[in-house]
Each structure stands twice: as C-alpha cells, then as structure tokens.
Amino acid sequence: MEYKPENRICQNCKKDFIIEPDDFSFYEKIKVPPPTWCPECRFQRRCLFRNERKLFRNIDGFTGKPILSLYPPEAEFPVYEDSYWSSDNWDPFSYGVDFDRSKPFLTQLYELNLRVPHPRSDAINMVRSDYSANAADLKNCYLIFNATSTEDSAYGNAVDYCKNCFDNSHISSSERCYESFWLNKCYDTNFSSECDECVSVYFSKNCVGCSNCFGCVNLRNKTYCYFNEQLSKEEYQEKIKNLELSKWSNIQKVKEKSELFWLDFPVKYVQGIKNYDCSGEYISNSKNVRNSYLVRGGEDLKYVHYSQTTGCRDSMDTTVSGLNSELIYECMTCGWNSSQARFSFECWDGGIDFEYSMFCGKKANHVFGSVSINSGDYVILNKKYHKEEFYKLRDEIRKHMDEMPYVDKRGRVYKYGEFFPPEFSPFAYNDTITPEHFPLSKDEIISYGANWYEIPKTEYNTTINSSDIPDDIRDVKDEIVKEIISCEKCNRAYKIIPEELQFLRQNNLPIPHSCVDCRHKERISQRNKSKLYRRKCNCNGECSSNNNYDNTIEHFHGKDQCKVEFETSYAPDRPEIVYCEKCYQQEVY
Template identity: 25%
Template sequence: MSKTPNYDSKLQPILAALTPGERLCALTGEKWLMTDEEIGWYKKFNVPPSKYSPLNRMRIMSGYFIMYNIFYNKHADTGRQMMSTIPPASGFRVLEDKEWYERDFSEKGISLDAKKSFFDQLYELSLCVPLPAHDNIVPPENSLAFLSFGDIDSYLVMASRSKRSLVCSNAFDTEDSAEIIMGTNVRESYKTMNSSNLFRCQFVQDSWDCQNCYFLFDCRNCEHCFGVANQRHKKYLWFNEQLSKEEYECRLAEVDLSSFKVREEYEKRFADFVQTQAVWPENSNINTQNSTGEYLEDTTNARECYNVRGGSRDIDHVTWCLGTPSENCAYCGGATGSTDCYYSVGVTNCHRAFFNMNIVTDSRDLEYCTRCFSCENCFGCVGLRHKKFCVLNKQYTEEEYWKILDDLKCRLLEEGNYGDIPGLRFSTQHWSSLLDLFEIDKATALKLGGRDFDLVSQGADGPEVSLETILPLETIPDRLSLDDYENLPGKFYFDPSVGRRFSYMKPELMMYQKLKVAPPRQHPRARIMETYKRSNKPEFFDTVCKSCNKAIRVAKNPAYPDRKIFCRACYNTFIEKNN
C-alpha cells in the first residue's frame, strides 16, 4: 500500500502520458531525445520526468564533486584557520572531521513552512549545519589528505590510498609518486593519468604494466621506452623507433628532465606526437558487456557511463562508480555499492536514494539530503546519522512523516519543483570546477546554477602576505641547485592560470630531486587540472572510424580534438599489425 497516495494519484497521469520524442532543456534550451529507456527509469522510480537534458544533469552532478580544490577555511565555532575542500566564500562552514562526527545536527531542525519555498528552507538549513573539512572515509596517517581512503605520509592527496606521495587524485596503492590521477599500483612515478601497474614511469597516459618509461600513451608491458604510443611488449623504443640497448641508453643520457626548459620541450613534443601519430580506440573500456561510455571495466548493461569499474550492471548515465559494484542506478555521480538509486551524488551502500546532493552513506529512502549516514526515510536533511522520519532535520513520528511527505511532494509536483536536483545552488564549489570534466563556458555554468564568488577571498589562500613577497614563476631556476632545495621552500609564487599563490615544501622538492624531474611551475590545483585535460570526458558525440568509416560514439577530449579514432575492430587490427 502506498505511503503517499495523493502524490501517486497526481503523478500517474503524468507518467502515463509520456512518449518518446524531442525535448527542450529548461535550463539551456538544448534539445535532447527522450527515449523509452529514459521513460522506463521515471516509471521504475515513480518520479516525474526531468526538465533538464541528460548532459546538463551530468554537469550538475559533477558540479557537486570536489575534483581537486583545497583552501583555508575557518572553524565554524572558533574561527581557527584550517584547510578544507570548501572555500570560505561559498558560505558553508566547516569542522574537523572528528568533531563533525561527534555532533548531532538534529538540533538544527526547522519546521516546514508551507508558505515558503521548500528549497529556500533547505538552503537555510544547509548554511546552518557545518560540513566536515576533509570528508575522509578512512582516517589518514601523518598526511594532509582529503576524501582519504587511508593515506600514509602523503601531502595534498585527494580520494586516494597512497604512501609517501603528493598532489594525487584517485590514486590507489600508490607509493613514492607525484601527480598520479586515476591510477592503481603506481610506484616511484610522476604525472600519470588513467594508468596502473607502473614502476619508475613519468608522463604516462592510458598505459598498464610498464616500467622505466617516459612519455607513454596506450602502452602495455613496455620497458625502457621514451615517447611511445600504441605499443605492446616493447623495449628500447624512442618515439616508436626501435633502438639497441646501447643506443637507447645513450639518447636517454642526453635528456635532462631536471631542466624545466627540457621538460617543457619534451612535454610539447610528446603532445604533438600523440595528436598526429597515435591511434585512439573508440573507448578505453575493458571487459564490458552491452555497455557504452568511457573508462568502464567489468560492466554489464551500462549506458553512457564514465569511470565505472568493479562489476556494476544495469546502470544509465552513472559516473565515478569505483569499488563495490552498483546495480539498477540511473543519473548518479559517485555511486558505490548502491541499488535502485536515481539522480544523486555520492551515494555509498544506499538503496532508493533520490535527488541527494552529496554524500549519503549506508542509507535508504532518502531524498534531497546531504551528508547523511545510516538514515532511513528522510527528506531534505543535512548531517544526520542514525535517523528516521525527518524533514529538514526535524524529527517526526512515522505517521506524521508520511502525511507531511505526501503533502510536500504534491506541492512540489504542482509547482514543477520535484524531479530534479535544484541546479548547483547547494554546491560548495565554484562554477569553474566543472572545467575539469566538461567543455563549458561561464554563461552556461551559471544557467545550471553554478556559483560565482571570489575563490581566494576571506583568507582562502592562507594568512595574508605582502604582495612584494609573491614572486613570478619565471624567477624559479631552470635547474635547482642544492642551495635551491634549501632556499625555495616558503617562498610564494603566483600562478596566473588559476589566480592563486603557492609555495613548495622541502619534502616535495626532495621528491622531484629523487625523480630527477624539474618541479612543476604551477599551483597544485593547476597541475591536476592540466592532467585531467588530457583525459576523455563524460560527454559523448557521434563520429566515424578514421579507418573504415563505421559510425561510433566517443568521448570528447578537448586536449586532442583532432585525434585519430578507430572503431574497436580496426583498432585491434592496427595494434596487432603494429606489434
């Protein structure tokens, strides 16, 4: 028997009248084709059709992600300065993780006012409840880490499980490395993207099981190679030219990547090489069945998904699903170990979570919630744990809850305000965070509700320093001397690409010295952004195979807009002939 009979009676005629066909996005006016599959999800979850295009739904959910942004914020109670993924100008307050988990935010509950906008009331509640500054899943040891899975002795790492590493994102079982993104089992390596099982490798993308290599793209089981693409089981290649061991070692000895000028030269040369010489597969998927999307592994029946690994099945427009597989989920960002979830961000071990706007865990039947743990049947709540039958953090009896929920969902449905996440209004992030994953301009981002504030205001870059002490990047020596390793730490440099200052730490410089590579002349945020730019994006378009003209659907890649893409069959043939 339905617990919300009035809502159900109002919704059923809407669902019954749905037919496939062209729709216009209410946010941007772009057209999309609503399919039978999309309509099937609405009926399965008993929700009205979205007013937003699938692309804009994905953009909105990504706008709630904390891709790689680190700031100084202030403790919500004491005003003490502390580091966080949330900039102070966002208006959201923070606490240390341990303090946050010891608090009960049901005390912040407010009574629902039928005369006021529900989302205005939810926003008011969101500003009252502080957020955990680091959001660590497993407490790190001796590390400055965020969204940590148990980092040890690491610095400025995010969503990782690393040891003695720095400036990494989504790096698991990574040790003694820097700038590793979307990687697993990486050792003593530098600046890799979507690559795993690497040892002593630098400047690597989409490669596996390689060691002692530099500048690789789409390689497997290679050793002692430099500037190589589309190779398997090779040694002593130099920009795909076969050399003897002696010739290779002689050339390598002439390349000094500890010179920033030399480093830049080879980075540009290799980028041009990948653009003009490399062949890209239509996708980088591994062991998938009836699946479309990018960076998928072991998925079944996945449609237009991105970076999903570990056995998920029957999912549609789901991104960043890592670890424990999810099933029967649609339009979710960051869904792990969850079932029957819809249009939510950061759902872990959840069932029937709808329209949640960041991090709900071990919960079921939650809607429009943020950072709720082990909860059931809650609507519009923030920061609750082990609660049931709450609306706007206020506790009700079971009978009261269902009556309030039925009335509220009827009102939101009549207003046209139920069935979508309310844009990016509740995001803690600046609109520019969307640039990590999408080609998007400011005007479009603002139409999605993207937030526009001064990222570095209110002390977000740390204690104030004299402008005269902030140096231009050009003053960093081309090669660092022993004295530089002692003198550079603590000096401030300004990175115009992100409009923020940064400084090197001595352990960081010592790692670059050990890796024999010139330190990057970028703010850590810019280093991660630059690497992400080389990756394929969760935005897809139709094209044709450059070999056989077969129609294929591929992910966008702004860094390589004119890359040579082959369908899977032609790519496999090319690899066989090339190796």
C-alpha cells in the first residue's frame, strides 16, 4: 500500500505534526494505529517513567527491612530486593485477575500494578554494587546508573563497558577517565567532551585518535598539542607541569579558558561519527537513524533516545533501549535481547511480544497487560491462557480499549496504541529525566497531569565546608574520607569514598568541591537537548559568519556563503559556530 504524508493535531499540545509514509509503513508492519500525540510529547510522556539516578529509602516487601530503591514509598506498590524478585521464591501469577469488561482496561492494569512486587533497583548480575541502579553486570561500582558491564567505577550515568572511571556521563569502552562526557574507547581522558579513541587528553572537545593533548578542539590523530598548538614532547610536558593541575583553583581557571577557546572553532551540525543517513544528536556508528538522540550502533530507527548499547534496530519511539533489540515501539526501558515490545515499561533481558506490560522479560513471551512476569507464555493480567484463548482475548481487549478508553485527569483519551498516561508513573516529574529535556514549574507540572516531589529541607551535620578542603591533592590527608562535606553550590552533604581518593591521588587531581548531584548537572549541561532546529551553515566563505574563525582551506562553495541547510540541536541563539558536514570535514580533516 502506498502512503502519503498526513498532518495531525497533537492530542496533548494541540500543535500540528506530520506522519510520514515510512511511519505508516512501520505502524502497519507491527499492527498498531498511528499516534495521536506528536513526537515531542510522546518523548516527554515516556521520560516520566524514567528515574535514572535517585534512590529512596523504602521497605522490602518480603523481609520488612529498610532498603534503597528507585521507587519511593509513595509509589504504593511493594518492592523486593532484585535477587529475590527475579527468583522462583514468589509467584507473580498468584496476583492474576480476570478481564473486567465493565471498566477501562488501563484502569485494571494500574490496579494490578499497585499489588504486584517490583524490583528495587532494576539491576541484574551486580557484584558489590549495591548503590547503583538501572544497570546490568556491574562490579565494584558506586552510584553508577544506566550502565552495562562496567567495573571499579563511581559517580556516572550511561557508563558502558568501562573500567576505573569516575564522574562521567555517556561514555563507552573507556578506562581511567574523569569528569567527561560522550567518550568512546578513550583512556586517561579528563574534563573532555565528544572524544573518540584518545589517550591522556585533558580539557579537549571533539578530538579523535589524539594523545597527550590539552585544551584542544577538532583535532585528528595529533600528539603533544596545547590549545591546538603543536609542541615538542619536552615543551608539552613543561607546559603541563607548570599548570599544577593538582590544585583545585588551577583546574577552575583552565576549565574556563578551554571552554572559551572551544567556542572559537566550528562544531558539526550533529555530534557523531561513522554514520550513514542519520539525523538527530549524539549518534555514532549508525545507519538510517532519524530524529534520534544518544544512539550508538543503531539501524533503521526513528524518534529513539538513549540507545547507547549497540544493536537496536527497526524501532520507533523508544527511550532507553539497545543491545540486540528490534521492533520496539512506544516503550520506556525495553529491549536487551528482546523484540516486539509495544506500549511497555521496563521489559528487558529477553522475551518476545510484550504489550502494555511492566517489568516483564527474560523467559516470558506473548504477554499483554501484565506485571513482573519473567517466565511463561500467553499471559494477560498475570493469568496464563492457552494460545488460542490468549489471542482471542487480546483482540477483544484491544477493541474494548477503543470502545471504553481510559481518560486521564486532563481529559486526554487513551485508546489502543497509546503509551501509559502521565499519572501512571511511579515517579514525580522532577525525579525523572524529564526536566533535563522539558523543564517545567511546579504549577505547570501539576497542570500537565504529573506529580511533583517537594524536596524536604534537611539539616545536615556536615563536618567541613568545601572551602576547607586543601587546594592541592598532595596536601589532602587520609582522614578526608571520614568528613561530611558541605557542597559549595547547594550546601547539601557529600563524602569522598576511599576508591575516589585513591583515583584522584593516582591521577594527581584535586578533591571536588561540589556534591555528586551538582557535578552531574554541570556535566550534562554540556549535552545539547534533543530538540532540533532548522538552520543554515555558518560558513561565510572564507570565515565563519561571526568572523571569529578563519577557514584553513577553500571550501566546495568557494568564497560564497554556504547554502546548505540542516536540522541541528544547536538553537539559533547559541554562540557556537555551526558548520554543515562538508564544511566541517574540510576544516578538520
């Protein structure tokens, strides 16, 4: 069947959006109706179901003992220790209920969800990593979130296949890195951003294959460069020695200098390398990925976000996915060796064919409207059915969802084909990743239909202020790990763990003066938002349009202004010089 582009009005924001022919083809392929919310509102709605890195004090529903959990007590459902939850010591089918034709199906699913136990931290195969969550295969990690196969690391999110890394965000296959963002295959790379295959690099951005470089930007396969100036080995080492990077005060000066220096050089309209026919931001090693964000090794994707473990393919509108997943649609945290998941939340680590389900996977297949099913086939509302009965009842429920849809607090209608309503989220809006992309005030959040968490004012018995920390790491005593420090930015308390102190001493780096949350916020402030803007290339012929950068070579358009237009995450009012692919490549390579 041949499809044509179609304009729709978003049910949520009331703005126009377009459904493209390829979109219709995908919906037909997986047998779902077209969406009634625009792509941006769909992403915002899914984000409400992702608390990435906040732990709450809760009670284990089995032992009655205090535990730390991703889920606050206000979520109301019971939580189990992950190992017990994934065991055969309890029976999720004992919570099964019959389908009630007298009320909306989503109401029934929500009621079931409040009764069935959930895992406390959504983590598997963890070794000595009790304070980490949303993770798999971690060893000796502390406060590492949204991570896979990482060890001996602390304080980070999206840290995959890494070793001995502290205070990083969105890094992969790297070792001994510190305070960096969007790295791949790097070693000893610190205070840097968007670097690939670099060694012993500091305060640098968008460098590839470089070693022993400091304060650099847009370099390829360079060694001993200082703020893009080529030096001899001896000159470089003398420069670094004179900086005295063991001092906190000097780190702050260099950081400010390097970030200002970066602005004098062009950035590519999209951050990423080794892509074919891709659009969005932070995409690498991917093919046919459109309007997506933070994707590594993806193929045939659209409106996909946070797919940073390779292997997500043939999917749309999924957030937090990857590792050999396919045919995923309108899901949050689904995938990981799974396929055919639709309108689901936390269904991963194996399994096929999930709809309107939560916390299902592993050895479960063909599951509809169920919670915490990790083994068993043909399940609806946590009840097993014969194959023929399952498909008959599933089709009846889909029809029932159209005839008696759920209507949320704001009057938005949820027929078959919609993700869960905001009010179904177990998290408050400001405890999720949503504010990182859609910042709203308390009143706006309540009006939207989500919950708000009022952070309690807590008196911390801190023992020292951050200003009391010795400026030089060489002057720091072992007793620092016993201190409770007051953050210089928010005044909340934080500590230095022994492994962190050891790492900083080995790398001759100073003690941080802010808490882990403030460090996280500052780090991801480097990260562009997912929203795309239509812009023209800033190459003006022989220089940039703001005259801050002189081109080093004549470009394909000669001395005339470049006419190329593109979609980019750099808003028009941003200070960066944004070049198209060709102009950028001619300057960098």
